[in-house]
Amino acid sequence: MNAEVKADTLPEKKEFWRWQENVWIDETKDWKTAKIITCGIDVGSVSSQAVLVVDGELYGYNSMRTGNNSPDSATNALQGVMDKCGMKLEDIHFVVGTGYGRVNVPFAHKAITEIACHARGANYMGGNGVRTILDMGGQDCKAIHCDEKGKVTNFLMNDKCAAGTGRGMEVISDLMQIPIAELGPRSFDIDADVDAVSSVCVVFAKSEALGLLKAGYTKNKVIAAYCQAMAERVVSLLERIGVEEGFFITGGIAKNPGVVKRIEKLLGIKAMDTKIDSQIAGALGAALFGYTLQSKKAAA
Amino acid sequence: MIANYGYKDGSGEYYISIDTDKCISCTAGRACLTACPKLMFETITDDYDDEVTWIKKPNCRTLAYDCADCKPSGGYTSLPCMTACTPGAIKHSW
Numbered sequence: 001m002n003a004e005v006k007a008d009t010l011p012e013k014k015e016f017w018r019w020q021e022n023v024w025i026d027e028t029k030d031w032k033t034a035k036i037i038t039c040g041i042d043v044g045s046v047s048s049q050a051v052l053v054v055d056g057e058l059y060g061y062n063s064m065r066t067g068n069n070s071p072d073s074a075t076n077a078l079q080g081v082m083d084k085c086g087m088k089l090e091d092i093h094f095v096v097g098t099g100y101g102r103v104n105v106p107f108a109h110k111a112i113t114e115i116a117c118h119a120r121g122a123n124y125m126g127g128n129g130v131r132t133i134l135d136m137g138g139q140d141c142k143a144i145h146c147d148e149k150g151k152v153t154n155f156l157m158n159d160k161c162a163a164g165t166g167r168g169m170e171v172i173s174d175l176m177q178i179p180i181a182e183l184g185p186r187s188f189d190i191d192a193d194v195d196a197v198s199s200v201c202v203v204f205a206k207s208e209a210l211g212l213l214k215a216g217y218t219k220n221k222v223i224a225a226y227c228q229a230m231a232e233r234v235v236s237l238l239e240r241i242g243v244e245e246g247f248f249i250t251g252g253i254a255k256n257p258g259v260v261k262r263i264e265k266l267l268g269i270k271a272m273d274t275k276i277d278s279q280i281a282g283a284l285g286a287a288l289f290g291y292t293l294q295s296k297k298a299a300a
Numbered sequence: 301m302i303a304n305y306g307y308k309d310g311s312g313e314y315y316i317s318i319d320t321d322k323c324i325s326c327t328a329g330r331a332c333l334t335a336c337p338k339l340m341f342e343t344i345t346d347d348y349d350d351e352v353t354w355i356k357k358p359n360c361r362t363l364a365y366d367c368a369d370c371k372p373s374g375g376y377t378s379l380p381c382m383t384a385c386t387p388g389a390i391k392h393s394w
C-alpha cells in the first residue's frame with residue numbers, strides 16, 4: 001500500500017538555480033521627449049528580456065525567466081519595463097523579436113535571429129572594437145565574429161546539448177545546493193587547480209559530479225571541475241572560428257567569473273568589460289535594429 | 301559572412317560552412333538545393349536582407365547521419381553539394 005503524502009508535510013524546495021531578475025530604467029533620460037522609441041524582445045529558452053531604446057540609446061530593460069508560453073513571456077517582459085517608466089505599447093514605434101521565441105512575439109514588427117542581435121548588442125556595449133563574441137545562453141552557445149559596425153562575418157552555434165550553457169550551470173547549482181550566483185566565486189576557493197569533469201553531456205556530468213563528491217571532493221572542487229569543463233567546451237567552439245582581440249562575452253554565464261576567468265586563461269585574452277547587463281545583449285541588439293529600421297522608415 | 305551550421309558532440313565536429321558572400325550572387329542557379337539527396341539546403345532572406353542558402357534547422361542537429369550516404373566509409377572523391385556549388389561556397393568540416 002502506498003503511503004499518502006500530504007503536500008504541507010513536504011520539505012520546501014529551494015530554487016538554488018534561480019538567478020536575479022531585474023528591471024532598470026535610466027532616470028537621467030525622459031522618453032517623452034524622444035523622437036523614436038524602439039523595443040527589442042529576446043525570448044530565450046531560459047530567460048526573456050525586453051529592452052527599450054530611445055533615440056538610439058539604451059533607456060531601460062526587464063530581464064526575467066521565460067515561462068512555458070513565449071507570447072506571455074514577451075508580454076510580461078515588456079509590461080514590466082513599461083510599468084517602470086509609465087510607457088504604453090502605442091508609444092513604441094518599432095518592436096523587434098529575437099531569440100528562440102522570436103516568431104511568437106505578438107506585437108513584433110520584425111523577427112531577427114539572435115546571432116545578428118547579439119553582435120549588434122555587443123557592438124553597442126563594448127564599442128566598435130568588439131570582434132569576437134561568445135554568447136553563452138540558456139540552452140545554446142554561439143561564437144560570433146563581427147565587423148566594426150556589429151555586422152556578423154562568421155558564426156557558429158551549438159544547440160544540440162546543454163553542456164556549456166546556462167542550463168547546465170543551473171543543474172550543477174541545484175545538485176550542489178548552492179545559489180547560482182555563488183558558484184563562480186566558490187570555484188576559486190580551492191587549494192589547487194582541478195581537472196575538468198570529463199563528460200561533455202550535462203546528464204553524465206551530473207553523475208560524474210556525484211561520483212566526485214563520494215570520492216571525497218569538496219563542493220568547491222566539484223564546481224571548479226565543472227566550470228573548467230564548461231570553459232574548455234566553449235573554447236573549443238571558439239577555436240573553430242578563431243578568436244580575435246576585442247573579445248566580448250554575452251549571456252547569463254558572462255556573470256559567472258568561475259567560467260569567464262577560466263576561458264580567459266585558456267584563450268590568453270581578457271574579455272572586454274561593460275557596465276551593461278550582459279544578459280540583455282540580444283534584446284538590446286534587436287532594439288537597435290528596430291531603431292535603424294524605424295529611422296529609415298521615417299526618412300522615406 | 302561564413303555561416304557554420306551543425307554541431308559538436310562527443311563523437312566529433314560536424315559543420316557545413318556556407319560563405320554567404322559567394323552565395324548571394326550565386327552563379328550556379330542554386331544547384332545545391334536539388335543536388336543534396338536529403339534536400340537539406342534551403343534559400344532564405346537573412347538578417348541583412350540578402351538572399352542566401354542555409355541548412356534546414358532540423359538537419360543542423362543530425363548532419364553526421366544526414367550526410368552519411370554521401371560519405372561512405374569506403375571513401376569518396378566528391379560530395380554532390382560541393383560539386384554543385386561551383387562558386388565554392390560550401391565546405392564540410394569532417
